[in-house]
Every structure is written in C-alpha cells, then in structure tokens.
Amino acid sequence: MATRPRRRLWPWLVAAVLAVAVAATSFLPWEWSFIDDGGMLTFLHGYQHQHGWFLGALDMIYHDFQGDRAWGLFRPTFWVFTGTFYLLPVGAAHAVRIAMVLCAIIGPLVPIARRFHGGPRVGMLIWTTAVVVAGGELFVGIWYPSLQETSGLCFIGLGFLATRRHWPRVLAWLAAAWFKAPFAWLLLAYGLVLCRKRETRRLGIVTSLVSLGTLAAATLLARSGSYTSKLDFSPHNVRVNLDLSVGMFAAPLLVVVAGLVLLRPRIDISIAGDKDPTAVVLLLGGAGYLANLLAWNVGGYYAGPYVYLLTLGVVFAVTGIGTTNPRWMTAALVVPVLMAGFFLHDTAVEGYDRLATVTGLRDCVLRLPDGAVTGTNRHEAWVRLDYIVREHKPDWKGEVVLVLSGQVTGTDEDGAARGLDYFIYQPGYGFADPSLTSGPVVCRTPDANVYQVVPPTTA
Numbered sequence: 001m002a003t004r005p006r007r008r009l010w011p012w013l014v015a016a017v018l019a020v021a022v023a024a025t026s027f028l029p030w031e032w033s034f035i036d037d038g039g040m041l042t043f044l045h046g047y048q049h050q051h052g053w054f055l056g057a058l059d060m061i062y063h064d065f066q067g068d069r070a071w072g073l074f075r076p077t078f079w080v081f082t083g084t085f086y087l088l089p090v091g092a093a094h095a096v097r098i099a100m101v102l103c104a105i106i107g108p109l110v111p112i113a114r115r116f117h118g119g120p121r122v123g124m125l126i127w128t129t130a131v132v133v134a135g136g137e138l139f140v141g142i143w144y145p146s147l148q149e150t151s152g153l154c155f156i157g158l159g160f161l162a163t164r165r166h167w168p169r170v171l172a173w174l175a176a177a178w179f180k181a182p183f184a185w186l187l188l189a190y191g192l193v194l195c196r197k198r199e200t201r202r203l204g205i206v207t208s209l210v211s212l213g214t215l216a217a218a219t220l221l222a223r224s225g226s227y228t229s230k231l232d233f234s235p236h237n238v239r240v241n242l243d244l245s246v247g248m249f250a251a252p253l254l255v256v257v258a259g260l261v262l263l264r265p266r267i268d269i270s271i272a273g274d275k276d277p278t279a280v281v282l283l284l285g286g287a288g289y290l291a292n293l294l295a296w297n298v299g300g301y302y303a304g305p306y307v308y309l310l311t312l313g314v315v316f317a318v319t320g321i322g323t324t325n326p327r328w329m330t331a332a333l334v335v336p337v338l339m340a341g342f343f344l345h346d347t348a349v350e351g352y353d354r355l356a357t358v359t360g361l362r363d364c365v366l367r368l369p370d371g372a373v374t375g376t377n378r379h380e381a382w383v384r385l386d387y388i389v390r391e392h393k394p395d396w397k398g399e400v401v402l403v404l405s406g407q408v409t410g411t412d413e414d415g416a417a418r419g420l421d422y423f424i425y426q427p428g429y430g431f432a433d434p435s436l437t438s439g440p441v442v443c444r445t446p447d448a449n450v451y452q453v454v455p456p457t458t459a
Helices: 010-025 037-051 053-071 076-085 090-106 109-115 118-134 136-143 148-160 167-177 181-194 198-223 235-248 250-263 278-293 300-316 326-367 381-392
Strands: 265-267 318-321 373-376 399-402 422-425 441-444 449-452
Touching (some): 037 053, 037 381, 053 076, 076 148, 090 109, 090 118, 118 136, 118 318, 118 326, 167 198, 181 198, 181 278, 181 300, 250 326, 326 449, 381 399
8 A cells, every 4th residue: 555755844844934933023113223224214215205206216226326435335236225125114124134134044055955965964954054043143134134244145145056057156146245345255266266167267257357346346435435434454453353353253163163073074175176166265255355354343243244154164165974873963963053042042132132222212212302302322323213213203303412422412413512301321332421321210221221311400
C-alpha cells in the first residue's frame, strides 16, 4: 500500500511567523524616530499640497537631489526611495521595511543552501542565520526607515539570490552602492573577481568602472559638501574609530567563533580555478566599507554593513563541516543559536524603547498647554519632534527648541533665544543645567523624561 508523502510543516510555520510579525508591526505608529523620517513626511506633504500627489512626489525626489548636492552625498537610489516610500500607508511601510530586513537575512542563505547538502546544510543555514541576526544594527532600519544601511543590505541580500547569472547580482549591488556609496567597494571587489575569467571579463570591467565612478562621484561631492565637511582624517580620529569598530564586532563575532569551535569547519579563501570567490569579495568589500568610514563614524547603525559583510565573509569561506554526527551537531548549534537569541532580544528591547520614547514624547507635548515652549537637549530631535506634533495638530501654537549643554534657554529655528516652560532631558546628549530638571516630572518615557521648568524664586 502506497504511503502518502510527508508534508513539510516548516514552510507553513515560517509563513505564519512572518504573517504575525507583519500584522503586529502594521499597528506601529508612523513616528518612527527622531532622525529624518518625521521631516521627510512633512516635506512630502508640503510638496504634494503645492503640486499634487504625483508631481509632489517627483518634487520630493528633485529636492533631495539638490539637498544632497549641497550636503556632499551621492545616493541616487535613496532619492527615489524618499519620493516613493513615504507615500505608503503606515502598515504597508512597516511591511516593506521588514521585507527589506528579511532580504538581508535570507539572501545569503540561498547560496549556502546550494553549496551544502544533508546535515551540513542544516548546520550551515542555522549558523549563518545566527551570525546575521546577532548583528543587531541590521534591525535598526525598521524603526529608522530612512537609514540607507538597511536599504543597501536589502539589495546585497537580493544579489545573493543570483547564483547562476552574474548581471542580476551586479545590478542589485549597484543599487546598494547608490543607496550608500561605501557599498561600491563590494561592487568593485566583485567586478575585479569577474575580470579573472574570459567569459565574465567584459561584465567585470564594466562593473569595476561603474563602481570606481560611484566612488569618484561620492568623493567629488564630499569635497565641497556641508555635511561631509565633518570628515576627519586625523590619525587620532582614525585610531579612535578603529578601536570602536572592534567593539561593534563583539556580538556577531562571538557567534562566529562559537560556530568555528563547535562545528570544526574547513576554511578556504583561495579563488583559484572554479572555487567560489564570494568569501574574498565579501572580505574585501567589508574592509573597504570599514576603511571608508574611518574618517567619519563606525559606531551605531553605521557599523551594520561592514559587520554584515566581514562576518559573512568568514562564513562563506567554509567549505565543509568537521562535525557530522547529528546529535553532536545539534548540541553544537545550541550555543550560537542561544547567543544570537540573546542579542536579538536586546535589539528588540532597544527598538521598543526607541519607539515608545518617540510616541510618548509626542503625546506628552500634545497634552501640554497650547503655546508652551518645550526644550530638549538632543540635537536634531527638537526639530523632528516639532514636525511630528504639527503633523498631528497643524494649528498648534507651541514650539520645540534646542537647549545646548549648560544653557537655561532654548534656541529656535531662527537662532533666537526662547524661555522654557518644559524641558525634555535624555541622558547621553549633553549636560543639562540642574535648574531645568528641578521641577516636577510631567511625563516619563523609556529614554527621556519631561520636566516642568520652575522659574527661579527671588529672595
């Protein structure tokens, strides 16, 4: 009697988990962060009010292009992104960002699955996933949608899906480089590798030239940009950033080392003959990306791409696993999986705190007496919070202003001094004069508190 083939449940389980994740995030508010996103929405709505829905979106793209010329940034894909992403409803926008993160996670699993079979395939897939998710900066792009790092890594992941043809990977990685110029080092490494063989040499030359052109355009714009004028090539700054980058590797590197010790893999990074050059490409591209940031900043979400590329470069250098016993392999994988889960939990808590702080401060300022002047010690956050509140209440008479370290008055957008009625204090963003935090706390959020400013008493 014929037996029915066993149905695999894991694809359905994965689909169910993803569906729950998308449904849950669709209820998150649109006020993702205190960086660019609130301003992006305000600008887009303003352009659409002037020119209509479609032409307003095109005007947004044009103004971002013009703004980046002044700032000194070359990121054409990002210009298109800002004119289209912020048109989406909130739920759809969150779903897109989750999909982009999933592309970065799932993408490298496809070539890994093709290179290994049986038990080693399962082990490598689990270990690779643990390595990627341990780098928590990858997920920051969910609550910071304007970050080009996560968007670029999405296209890096899509490029991994092209395992038989080279040109789709080139196009995907070019899109990443046009989101964030340092990704061009990865594209250059790939182009040079393609030049080794006669059948791919023409594509390799074109890829190399395009990547060099991207780096040249980014360099020329950066030389005269207002934003990129903060680049600091001093030996001290480079050394400080090198030291900081070591710490950014800590979590995913622990997962990498755990896998190397317990799975006992065979490592080979040579590219002779028909060997897969992906590991070398990732290592060279990651090193170039990191070097590109040494004059800027290698911490926080800036670290996501180079940590992703370099740690995956080690994983792709694996040609075989020494641990073949299923029970021992299962036991060996428990360690990196638990490590990755621990780091992922920390990332989730951080993301929740960021979102709860943004929405908590929004609701608090909206409840304050109309016309109140609220100061904050966090640069950039003051203007973003002001945007967010006005999106909810266009006729709001209040104002959010910046309070510099040690000052007791705020500075508005025109540079004028403003007396304060309330003060938002977030630790880690400069010294706050004690008089600003001596009054009663009117609102509390995970990362910041709002104080009523008590006028000084006269003797």
